[in-house]
């Protein structure tokens with residue numbers, strides 16, 4: 389029986405851009421099956437979190453029922469859901485309303501794809517609003 393992948397964690401979003409990968413072997417091997425990863429990206433109080441996807445390839449299904457990346461506007465799964473994503477083509481850049489974002493990546497036991505790579509930074513809310521215009 390396969391051991392579950394080590395993944396997820398609590399990360400601090402900074403003004404400096406940082407990278408997040410679905411799995412350590414991103415680019416060399418598909419993500420592992422049976423993944424259940426949760427990352428919290430937390431910014432300083434008064435700052436939001438900005439996510440920009442560089443690459444995204446997750447097993448496609450009409451309701452993203454097999455593998456998916458789910459994003460929440462807060463630090464846990466009770467926060468408003470920003471979306472559930474699968475398939476290919478990166479989601480649009482995403483800006484949190486609060487000071488944290490939860491990413492939940494799930495994969496089932498068959499058909500593993502490339503995974504995802506995103507960049508994240510913390511952004512002053514005012515700047516975020518400005519960028520949306």
Ligand SMILES: [Ca+2]
Pocket residue numbers: 447454455495496497498499500
């Ligand atoms: Ca799968």
